[in-house]
Amino acid sequence: MNVKNCRKCGRMFNYIAGPPICPACREQIEKKFEEVKEFVRKNKTATMNEIAENCDVEKRQIEQWVREERLIFAEGSPIKLYCETCGAPILTGRYCEKCKKDQASTFGAAGRQPEAPAPLGGGNKRGGSGNKMHTFHE
Numbered sequence: 742m743n744v745k746n747c748r749k750c751g752r753m754f755n756y757i758a759g760p761p762i763c764p765a766c767r768e769q770i771e772k773k774f775e776e777v778k779e780f781v782r783k784n785k786t787a788t789m790n791e792i793a794e795n796c797d798v799e800k801r802q803i804e805q806w807v808r809e810e811r812l813i814f815a816e817g818s819p820i821k822l823y824c825e826t827c828g829a830p831i832l833t834g835r836y837c838e839k840c841k842k843d844q845a846s847t848f849g850a851a852g853r854q855p856e857a858p859a860p861l862g863g864g865n866k867r868g869g870s871g872n873k874m875h876t877f878h879e
């Protein structure tokens with residue numbers, strides 16, 4: 742039997758897989774996630790601070806959900822995420838679609854598909870209004 746201390750509450754629990762968090766805390770986090778997801782859906786222009794405050798959740802936790810691609814921000818959200826590889830603006834995760842594809846072919850990492858995020862209806866952004874942010878400062 743594999744027993745670990747919960748990373749959140751410190752209690753011992755039977756560890757199975759994933760992050761070392763006990764079932765009680767995990768359930769709480771899931772509830773929180775639903776709350777945050779709902780909040781983000783209703784408040785498309787909420788900032789990270791507003792989400793954290795309104796839902797009483799750590800920003801770090803929100804960022805983790807984003808990296809896991811569970812939480813997706815709307816177009817027009819003030820929260821700006823950028824591809825860690827090429828700096829393109831993205832709405833969730835860590836990399837843009839293009840870099841994800843590149844990585845998939847580079848590492849041959851097949852079969853890792855976490856709850857596919859809804860595809861953003863076929864491709865290119867139409868009309869380039871706004872969104873002219875660049876990541877390099879010079």
Ligand SMILES: [Zn+2]
Nearest residue numbers: 747750763766
């Ligand atoms: Zn716990």
Ligand SMILES: [Zn+2]
Nearest residue numbers: 824827837840
């Ligand atoms: Zn990229």
